[in-house]
Amino acid sequence: MYSRSAMSGRSHILKIDVDIKMDDALVDLWIATRKRIAEFLGFRIVDVRYRYTRHGMHFWIYLDKHLDAHTRAMLQFMMGDDHRRCFHNFIRLRLNAFDQFNALFGVKVYEHRG
Amino acid sequence: MLYTLSFTIVDDDTGNYITYFTRRGRPYLYMRDKLKRFMRKLDFIEVRAYVETRYSREEAKRRNPIFAATVAMALAKPGDVMKYGMEHIRAKVMERAWDFHEYLFGRRIRSISYEKGWEHGSERKGDEKQEEVYLHSIWCRTLADLEAGVGREESDVQPFSYEW
Numbered sequence: 001m002y003s004r005s006a007m008s009g010r011s012h013i014l015k016i017d018v019d020i021k022m023d024d025a026l027v028d029l030w031i032a033t034r035k036r037i038a039e040f041l042g043f044r045i046v047d048v049r050y051r052y053t054r055h056g057m058h059f060w061i062y063l064d065k066h067l068d069a070h071t072r073a074m075l076q077f078m079m080g081d082d083h084r085r086c087f088h089n090f091i092r093l094r095l096n097a098f099d100q101f102n103a104l105f106g107v108k109v110y111e112h113r114g
Numbered sequence: 115m116l117y118t119l120s121f122t123i124v125d126d127d128t129g130n131y132i133t134y135f136t137r138r139g140r141p142y143l144y145m146r147d148k149l150k151r152f153m154r155k156l157d158f159i160e161v162r163a164y165v166e167t168r169y170s171r172e173e174a175k176r177r178n179p180i181f182a183a184t185v186a187m188a189l190a191k192p193g194d195v196m197k198y199g200m201e202h203i204r205a206k207v208m209e210r211a212w213d214f215h216e217y218l219f220g221r222r223i224r225s226i227s228y229e230k231g232w233e234h235g236s237e238r239k240g241d242e243k244q245e246e247v248y249l250h251s252i253w254c255r256t257l258a259d260l261e262a263g264v265g266r267e268e269s270d271v272q273p274f275s276y277e278w
Contacts, residue, residue, distance in 0.1 A: 010127055049129030049148050060129030091181060094263030095252040100185050103164060105231030106126045107204070 011066040014075055015104045016059040017082040021052060034061065034079050041078065058104045069098040076102075117199040122146075126233040132159060134195055141192035145236050158189040158244065160235035163208040165215045167227040167253075180260050182219060182227075182253035186211035188274055189237055189244045198276045204232050206276055207247065214249040218268060247274035 022030060031048050038045045038061075047062035061079065073093045077086045092101040120135035130153065131146040143156040167182040188207045195203065208229060215227060250269040254260040 013128060015126075051124050051129065058124075058126075058129070091254075091260065091263070091265075092183075092252065095254070095265035095267060097183075097250065097252045097267060100250050101164075101183055101252070103162070103185075103231070103233050104126045105164070106124050106234050108231035 011068070011072065011099075012063045014059075014061040014063065014072060014079060015081075015102060016061060016076060016079050017056065017085050017104055018059065018080065019056040019082055021056055027057075030080075037078055038063070038075075041075070043075070054108075069093055072102075073098055116196050118196065121200070123200075123234050125236045127235045130236070132156065132234060132236055134159075134192065136196065141196040143192045143195070143236075156192075156236050158191060158237035159195065160187060160189055160237050161203055161207045162187045162233040162235065163204065163211040164230040164233070165208070165211045165227055166230045167215070167219070167223055169226070180254050180257055181265075182215070182223075182251065183230075184211050184215040184218075184249065184251040186214065187248040187250075188246075190276070191244060194276050198278075202278075203276060206274075208232070210247050210249065210272070210274065214251060214270065218251055218253075245274055246271050 018030075027050065031045075034048070035045050044064040045061055046064050049060045049062075051058050059079075063075075067075070070093060073086075073089050076089065077083075081089075089098060089102060092098045118136045118141075120133065122131050122133045124130075125132050125145065130148070131150065133144050133146055135142055135144075143159055145153045145156055147153050163186045165184045169180050186207050188203075188210070190203050198206075212224075212227075212229075216224060248269070248271055250267065252265055252267045254265045259265060
């Protein structure tokens with residue numbers, strides 16, 4: 001059976017999509033509050049990386065332990081992920097395809113071919 | 115024509131940078147961390163293309179399926195990037211995603227589907243064969259299925275090449 005997963009070995013990373021661009025002070029505050037949320041839920045954030053995109057920001061939050069797909073989907077929602085993305089993530093989770101479809105698009109298009 | 119201009123893209127799995135460059139005519143892919151230090155050499159870059167079909171809830175009462183998504187994943191070596199260029203690689207992977215999507219749902223779904231985007235990942239050692247594309251599709255047929263979380267999935271591995 002072919003077993004490649006988009007996130008193989010990376011189940012300790014949360015991918016968060018935020019649709020606004022924050023300045024440095026707000027980013028620091030945002031990360032500090034995420035740390036408190038993670039502590040409250042029994043996890044620890046060991047590293048955070050972020051990039052500015054065309055419409056907002058992408059965050060990669062590194063946790064101290066590997067988690068299953070359901071917990072990651074729940075945590076991404078708690079951490080303030082784009083709610084429409086969360087809605088689709090929960091659908092994908094129910095279809096057992098969370099890892100393959102939990103995407104942060106490096107190159108995003110909305111192009112019809114019809 | 116060889117693509118020798120260096121570029122940097124974001125590894126969408128980890129948030130690191132992936133840098134492509136050529137030295138003395140040889141192509142290299144390296145991963146760099148947030149301080150832009152070279153972390154490790156990569157054997158492959160993974161390109162994933164997403165195609166999605168989605169109806170509104172009102173339309174879904176009349177039509178099927180309500181939700182369908184397909185991803186195509188393929189690996190590209192530094193030599194492939196040099197020979198074909200990233201644009202061509204992305205287009206080829208997206209083409210396979212469309213082919214699989216249409217194979218499952220028919221050609222008429224093209225008018226209501228759209229390309230969602232590409233993701234890039236890093237692979238240090240590819241256990242899988244590089245000449246293959248991994249295809250995965252999920253869908254729900256009805257609104258009730260969607261709300262109940264009852265869906266179907268189909269995956270396949272097919273031979274693949276970046277040839278023109």
